[in-house]
Amino acid sequence: MPYDGPQPVERQLPTEEARDLLGLTRELAAREIRPRAAEEEDAGCFPRDTFATIGAAGLLGLPYPDEYGGGEQPYEVYLQVLEELAMARLTVGLGTSVHTLACHAVAEFGTKEQRAEHLPAMLGGSLLGAYCLSEPASGSDAASLRTRAVRDGGDWVINGTKAWITHGGMADFYTVLARTGVEGPRGITAFLVPGDAEGLSAAAPERKMGLKGSPTAQVHFDGVRVSDARRIGEEGQGFTIALSALDSGRLGIAACAIGVAQAALDEALAFTAERQQFGRPLADFQGLRFMLADMATGIEAGRALYLAAARLRDSGQPFSKQAAMAKLHCTDTAMRVTTDAVQLLGGYGYTADFPTERYMREAKVLQIVEGTNQIQRMVIARHLAGPETH
Structure with missing residues (x-):
């Protein structure tokens, strides 16, 4: 029996809306992502325009509430869309996963006011996020992180370095975990830091064996000042x-x-x-x-x-x-x-x-x-x- 090419993965999707969403994802993958993948990965090109395209299609906020601009899809659907994106190009699939991760703190632990202020832009497709937990000396032992945030009036001042940050230097916002209290997991707090904050900078991207189109870089915080309104959750709840x-x-x-x-x-x-x-x-x-x-x-x-x-x-x-x-x-x-x-x-x-x-x-x-x-x-x-x- 002759081989007639790869067949689309058969998927069990709960709604007609989810089936349409998957069809849209496959169309974008075939037209916008897969044809460019090999050349751009070889050249180390970050496909920011691709993220804008899939963002405009609603794929950057799938598991979050529609009242804030999300797709309000179950994880069962979101993950299958993610698989399709990664099948076409891992840089896009992984980047979408990281962006979703970066939105999690505000969506799940933010106040009603914080969600209303920040989530529409974060989920609407025009912004791209990054998640800052790991540090040069704090990888698997994440609770030992050294980046510190000190209260100064109604603000916090953040100093330290985060490492292995996907979209480092490219992101429009960073979810940052920093030490605000005692050593260990109970002294860590989460903050939402704008990508253009004064004192925030990124090192040159790491030279990696793969995922060359996805920038991974250290991110430096040198006296970065954020208001207490950008603290996510309670002090010490960050871990x-x-x-x-x-x-x-x-x-x-x-x-x-x-x-x-x-x-x-x-x-x-x-x-x-x-x-x-x-x-x-x-x-x-x-x-x-x-x-x-x-x-x-x-x-x-x-x-x-x-x-x-x-x-x-x-x-x-x-x-x-x-x-x-x-x-x-x-x-x-x-x-x-x-x-x-x-x-x-x-x-x-x-x-x-x-x-x-x-x-x-x-x-x-x-x-x-x-x-x-x-x-x-x-x-x-x-x-x-x-x-x-x-």
């Missing part, structure tokens, strides 16, 4: 806010990982159907067919896992353990599938003429961001066996 955002953000990374894995599988299927060896297509050889079957099975299992976690979130049930499981499984699957895709293409897979080598490089970072997969295993184990004893 709770951060962890809440990360649970949802991990589902975003899981969906992006499955998008990259699906793109790699589609490429491998097309190549092995067309490439002839010993008088027949590669896809006729049982050993290679088994590899393709394992790749597809891992992808379907990952998709089911992140959607199950999303449904728990949508129904208001605890989902932290399932979010960690989804992030762990989906990103490990993406690494395995993209590596196998390179192997199936042989020498061609190792060249930049085919996208498989890019998928493989991009998949690696997904095992690191939003908490390394070692951290995910710690989170899961704590849910299963309780906290570690010392």
Whole structure:
């Protein structure tokens, strides 16, 4: 049976509106995102115009209330849109996930006045956000962060450096976690900082092995002054806010990982159907067919896992353990599938003429961001066996 190209992923969507939304996403991916992906990633071009396009289409505020300009879609729908974006180009999928993460603090913990003032612009598509938690010496141990905010009258003055910030130097607003009190998690507070605040600057973007179109940079806060009206939540509540955002953000990374894995599988299927060896297509050889079957099975299992976690979130049930499981499984699957895709293409897979080598490089970072997969295993184990004893 001849191969007739990759088929759209069959999705279970709850409403006609969600099905239309997915159709719009696929149209934008085919027209605006996928054709430019390889060239712009190779050149390190940040597609700000693409974010403006998908923002105008309403894709940058999908899980948030429509009264503030969001799409009011369940996470079950939002994550499938995210997967489609990442399938076309991870820079766009990951960037959308990060923007959604940056909006979380105001949307979930802001006052009614803060939500009314800030969310319409943040969700409307014209602004792009960044999330500032990690620091040069504070990655997995996020509660040890050193960036400090000191009260000065009705303002706060922020000093310090954040590291590994997606959209660093490009963002219009930053959700910033800074120390305002005692050491440890109880002394951290969240702030919403404008991207053009005086004293805020970004270092040169990091030189990365993948995601070259997505700027990642240190962000410096040198006496950055923000009003107390931009403090999100109570003083000392910042770490709770951060962890809440990360649970949802991990589902975003899981969906992006499955998008990259699906793109790699589609490429491998097309190549092995067309490439002839010993008088027949590669896809006729049982050993290679088994590899393709394992790749597809891992992808379907990952998709089911992140959607199950999303449904728990949508129904208001605890989902932290399932979010960690989804992030762990989906990103490990993406690494395995993209590596196998390179192997199936042989020498061609190792060249930049085919996208498989890019998928493989991009998949690696997904095992690191939003908490390394070692951290995910710690989170899961704590849910299963309780906290570690010392």
